[in-house]
Amino acid sequence: MKTVLKTFAAALLLGVAAMGVAKADPVKIGVAAEPYPPFASPDASGKWVGWEIDFIDAVCAEEKLECVITPVGWDGIIPALTTKKIDVIAASMSITDERKKTIDFSDKYYNTPTAIIGPKDQKFGATPDDLKGKIIGVQVSTVHAVYAKKHFGATAAEIKEYQTQDEANQDLAAGRVDAVQADSIALGEFLKSDQGKGCCDLKGMVAPDLEVLGPGVGAGIRKEDTELKDKINAGIKAIRANGKYEEISKKYFDFDIYGEDSQSN
Known part of the structure; x- marks a missing residue:
């Protein structure tokens, strides 16, 4: 009987340990389900490519987040965020006070006229x-x-x-x-x-x-997801500082896309 109890206890501890290291759910990155070159477009194989895809991939890698590109119709992309179909909007969305009534934003990551x-x-x-x-x-x-x-x-x-x-x-x-x-x-x-x-x-x-x-384009995030917002902001700051942002941008542009005060979507 003692052997059985020991075996059961060991199995229970292993189960708890396994639960403790359970893999976090991927962060679903919402992009508009339409070609929007040079920021985001599906290639011939259906893979999403472009400056904004490379940018958000770099932010996720910097913060060790497992991120999955998730296409959503543009006119439904904010509802998709608030209903948790996606976790982040990375779709050239301008930061505006009107949108801030519903969602939050990361720091600006680009700005063009x-x-x-x-x-x-x-x-x-x-x-x-x-x-x-x-x-x-x-x-x-x-x-x-x-x-x-x-x-x-x-x-x-x-x-x-x-x-x-x-x-x-x-x-x-x-x-x-x-x-x-x-x-x-x-x-x-x-x-x-x-x-x-x-x-x-x-x-x-x-x-x-x-x-x-608005003052620029930012990543849309649910208001309550403050930890995720902090990670996205930290990732943006890091790739701006370590040269990765500039490296990505030079593949697409011959000017500084970070820009000043004018806008996108």
Whole structure:
């Protein structure tokens, strides 16, 4: 009987020990389920690649977090975070006070200007007067949609919203909208494509509006996940300090993407 009890006790202790070293669940990194080069896009094999993917991979490696890229529809990405379908948003999401009512953000990890593009054969700029009477395409649930409505809504013929940036760009190329507003880097990638360079060019950068565009892009995190936020911030700080951030960025850009005060999504 004593032998049986000893065996049972040993098994119980082993079970408790095993529970103590149980592997933590992976951190699900939410990205928008659409091509958004050069930040995040699926390659031919379905693997997600791009600057933002390399960046978040480096942050996770620095903090020894097991992270898994999890594509989510852009217009549902904040609900996916709050309902714990994902744990972090790394999808070029601008830090804004409006979004902070629902979620928290890491420190800024990049910041680029907002641009207007349009047909090559038309000459206009990026002011409300320039865009008077024009149909402007923007992606739904972005700071660009908010900005366009605020600054161009009174003069533009229409602010037309699309589920993806690619759809807005396609309609511009097809002549169904007169201009598109979005992040300058993302629009630059479109203008370098065969379709983009054949039809369109840069019209200018919009005037700053910190309240709408925010101070930069950050990782979205649930308000209660303070420990995870601290780890993400520590990872960002570390790769900025050890040169990894610059090493990743040089593969994609010939300028400092960390930037100043203007914005992305």
